[in-house]
Amino acid sequence: MLNNIRIVLIETSHSGNIGSTARAMKTMGLTNLYLVNPKQGIDEQAIALAAGADDVIKQAKIVPHFDDAVADCSLVIGTSARLRHLQNSLIEPRECGGKAINAAKCGQIALVFGRERIGLTNDELLKCHYHLTIPANPDYSSLNLAMAVQLVCYELRMAYLAEQDLPVSSIDNSNARTNSMATAQELEYFYQHTEQVYTQLGFIQNQGVMQKLRRLYQRTALEKNELNILRGMLSTVEKRIKLVRN
Structure with a gap:
């Protein structure tokens, strides 16, 4: 299931964030990294901050546009602030983990993180099925990109581990709808x-x-x-x- 989940970074400004993201992913068992039009490519700083997760970096797929990164995905979850016009589609990391793992049984899943300064555009948000928001301290909600990825990847792993305790019949019964998304x-x-x-x-x-x-x-x-x-x-x-x- 984890092999069907990809982390997508949009127009990353700092190569170090790519490396730190790769490290955050690998510690939780994820390896599929997509980079959409990164402003800085994979360099020595990215490799250094990957801290042993350079295999994730080296196999990362670099694509020019958002659509290219999610085209074959049946579930796309984008990170966002608490915007009022997105209330019906907002989910938090724990719910995100459950939805992503369930959908990943039979399809490709994308978790999309926006630009460091401005996040995702409105057009990009419209192309996401759900919008992930992290309920941080409202008085100091400053999370850098890699921290956000680490938190979300942790919830993905916890949901994945929880699935291992389910009987096979319950897993099989949940596949039918996801398979045809x-x-x-x-x-x-x-x-x-x-x-x-x-x-x-x-x-x-x-x-x-x-x-x-x-x-x-x-x-x-x-x-x-x-x-x-x-x-x-x-x-x-x-x-x-x-x-x-x-």
Whole structure:
């Protein structure tokens, strides 16, 4: 299960944070690190701060865009501050650990950490199924990147270890839904298709509508066959629009 979980760092400014993240991951049994357009590459400082986890660093995948890092993932969890417009999708590290381990039984999972100074953009947050927030001391909530990764990876490991005590039957029964979850890339195609059709119908006249639709569908955790039905409905509407216009 841990092999199906990746840690994604977005546009990391300091190479030392990459090394410290690798160390935090390896101590908890995670090895899949994705770097999205890092501002500083893997250098001597990154290797030094990895403190023996240089194998995690050396096999890290470097990709240019957020979408490239999560395309094949059926569950994407992004870190965020306590933003009011994300209340319905906010989870804390312990709940995150449970959800990620359960979903990792049959699919690829991404835990995304944003830029050191500004975090994730609104567009990136919209592409996440859940938004992870760490309930730190409100009077001093300063956590650096590697500390946040370490805390989350600890909860992942605790959830993973708890799974080892479950009977095989209970694990098998939980696989069916996770196995058929739509991936981030499939959902992105669906959102583009939805926007195209609804714009033709005149229903979407500003980006606010599409943002709310994204959040709605993200909360429902669409399965692949459900997504295919929705795509089929959109295609049928498109055909009707063409007939009317002709």
